[in-house]
Amino acid sequence: MTSANPSYPAAGPLADLWSGEFAPRQPLALVVLPQVGFALAHHPPASPPGAPVTLTVPASEPGEAAGLLAEIERRCAPRWVWWSAPTTAAVPLAARVRLGACWDLAAVHRLLHGGRRDDPAAVWAAAAGLPAPPPPPRSTGIARVAQGQLGLWEGTGDGPATGPRRISAGVAADDDGGGADAGGAFGNGPLAADGQLDAGWLHRAATPGEALRRATSLAMLALHTQDRQQAALGSLPDRRARPGRITLAVLTARAESAAELLVRELERDGLPVDRAVAETLLGEIVGPPPHTGADELAARRRDAPVLAHLRGPVDLRNPAAVRAALRTVGIDVPDTRSGRLEPLRDAHPAVAALLTWRRTERIATTYGHRWLDTHVGPDGRLRGAWHASDGAAGRMTAQAGLHNLPADLRVAVVAEPGRVFVRADLGQIEPRVLAVVSADPALAEATRADDMYAPVAVQLGRDRPQAKIAVLAAMYGQTTGSAGEALRRMRRAYPTALAYLDDADAAGRAGRDLRTYGGRRIRLAPAPRPPRGLTDPAPPDEASPVAGGIPETARGRFARNAVIQGPAAELFKAWAVTVRAELPALDGEIVLCLHDELLLQVPAAHADAAADLLHRSLAATATYWAAGSGVRFVVEVSILRRWSDAVH
DNA sequence: TTCCCAACGTA
DNA sequence: CGTACGTTGGGAAT
Structure with a gap:
């Protein structure tokens, strides 16, 4: 627990939260502004429909924010509702604060509607029954994160990053008042005249205090979006349905949301690898790590045993060249895949040499010393980026070779001292x-x-x-x-x-x-x-x-x-x-x-x-x-x- | 620089 | 038998 002020929970805004009204696993929307604090929104069962309660919690230190979130987790055990885990959960994850149950609006949106897009504007539009908004402009790095995602606020407090900008018919009011809209009682601050979510609204706040107030609107909108998503999921057909039984789609949404947290933890903590074992193994297969350009050239000498069986210089890394070279020695194949060449292993010595070379080359290029240096940290953990649901079927995917590590290299995946692996298949x-x-x-x-x-x-x-x-x-x-x-x-x-x-x-x-x-x-x-904005070059x-x-x-x-x-x-x-x-x-x-x-x-x-x-x-x-x-x-x-x- | 292909690793 | 995905090097298109 990193909270600097042990007396804090006894009073202040959070005191209302644990006054006894909060039921476990009740939705609690969270919008985090790093270096500023966070905003919460929830809906007490006793309060009238459409009247969520909001709180703002200043916390300039990430550790303080994480400590307070841990305290809420311990005392209330809510179902955290957020626009997306990578941004919102970054603060507790960095502090190793474990949040249990959550509802990831982005992940549930992809579940409900398919596709890849899950930025808040698209999530809100789908939940509200609005047409998909124009895609956010393509950009890179930090700018991309800030544009697409809520929960990151990079203002410095000395003025708006970009000047306040009226959108559409000027309904992007900075206060929480305003008329009725597609959403109901949460105020129309972040919503434009057409009901669409203006993702940049939060970032245009002039001061940290203003940003925190705006964050409450986004937390209320998150709560409302969760409600709509859950209703949509609940109406899907479910053969298992019984009175009082939660439908499978809703349960799937919860699991998919938790999986988003799980993969963030996998990214943070990685897979234990014994670097010494890995280096020894790689040394046996592909030789010592290349430190100089000369070593890189030496590595190319691995080609020699194959080239010895062929005429003239052949680029073994070029399949077309390999195919042509094989034809000159009487091997005519439509492609040079290993499955194709395997039966011809004895037809010509070049074939066996090539197959051996391919195997070694795969290790050298993809899972060699460079891979080890790039992805295994000084703590002996292999780390890569993860997606909790990817591709057509929503499988997990992982980078850095975590999902296609050759079986030969698994000897290097070793449990740390005092610990063991428990593997379940x-x-x-x-x-x-x-x-x-x-x-x-x-x-x-x-x-x-x-x-x-x-x-x-x-x-x-x-x-x-x-x-x-x-x-x-x-x-x-x-x-x-x-x-x-x-x-x-x-x-x-x-x-x-x-x-x-x-x-x-x-x-x-x-x-x-x-x-x-x-x-x-x-x-x-x-x-x-999707509708094409006037300035958009080409939609993704x-x-x-x-x-x-x-x-x-x-x-x-x-x-x-x-x-x-x-x-x-x-x-x-x-x-x-x-x-x-x-x-x-x-x-x-x-x-x-x-x-x-x-x-x-x-x-x-x-x-x-x-x-x-x-x-x-x-x-x-x-x-x-x-x-x-x-x-x-x-x-x-x-x-x-x-x-x-x-x-x- | 960006994109596609061939090849091959995993499930 | 098939599908899915990630990574690499090469080459063509831009």
Whole structure:
């Protein structure tokens, strides 16, 4: 706790907050102005509708702000509502203050509406039923953050950064008074005449005090936006719905919001890597780290064994040149991929030499000494940027090689002294997810087995490998006809599951948008062009990833995959954030998320408790996520000193 | 400088 | 069987 003033909570503005009115997990909107303070808005159950209560809390030191937020977290346990985690949660994250439950308006907006854009103006417009506003101008660095996001205020107190600017019909009043508008009682300060959110309004405040007052308007607007998002999610179809049961889409929104916090923690804390082990390993594979230009040239001598088998100088890094060179020695291939060349390994010594060279070169260029220096900090943590929901299906993504680290390098991922890894891997998550989302009773029955391909094989009258291929062919759309008969039997044995997949396929071909089981919108229709501002050079490409020249069959496979991969990602994240919530009690942390695998680091003494937590969390998550489906999920948990000890 | 491709790593 | 994503070097387009 870094709060400088222990007497503060007893009096002052926050005293109202813990006077007994605040129910746990009640929404509490937060807008943070670093170096200034923060603004809060909440809606006491007793107060009349549309009359939120706001507070401003001055705190010039980030540590003081973080301490106060920690105190609110401890005493009120709210559901924090913010426009976006990267900006708003930066202060508590830097102070290692853990906030539990949140509602990330940007993340929920992407869930509800798809697409990539999630700046406050776009989020508000969608929640208010307004047309999408013109995209913020493209810029870079700090300017980009300040333009697109609320919660950063960089004013110095000696005047507005840009002069006060009237927008539209001059309704961007600086006070909180004003007439009715699309939003209701929160005042029209940040809203223009057309109801759109003016994202620059906060930053144009003349003084820190004025900025803090404006922040309360944005906190009220956040609260209102949350309300609308929750209503929209609550009205989505939910097969599990029962009176009094929260709909899955709302639960997904909560999990996706928490996942945004989780990835900020992953970025902050990184993955433990033993640098000495990594350097030794790299030395064996690619040689010593290059310190000089001469060393770089020496590295190119790795080419020699391959070139010895070919005529003349060949640029091995240029696939076209490699293909041409191979043709001169009698190897004629349409491309030079390893899968293509592997069968020809013995046809000419150049092929084997090339394949060996490729493997080494991959390590040297992508995961070599430079990668180590760039991404592993002095504290032995590998750090990269994360997205909590990315791409078509809303999977987590990570940079710096965190998601595509070659298996050979995993020996260098070593738990720190006194601590161990606890690794958990969801088994056969995709076919199990298919059983849930399609509500196929026969497939659900198969999930009762630890290895569900075994009962499927019995059902199909085929062996296990054939059964597995049939399931995968159904889920992802086969193009080569090797699974024909097995697939026909699959269709007869599991008609409900196959119909679900066929529907998705048809939607993909027709360009109809889909929703995942958890409510995420998958854009398949060509996006309408956003209104173009007069000065905007070109709007960023917001077209759906599968629009345009991609053939129908590919769009069908894409959609087929998205309705499985998407819900699998939603289940995974719901599980992960449940684990996260309980880990502080064990002094543990999540250090890696890998689509169906969680890697924890915990004190050795708590390893068994962490393993138990992973099992219990999955059971708890599946209970609501797969309610009524009869589908069983399985997780394999192991306790390890190094990641490579994992059984695969 | 920006964008696309080929190739290959992970799930 | 297929899908997803990140990273690299090379080359073409700008």
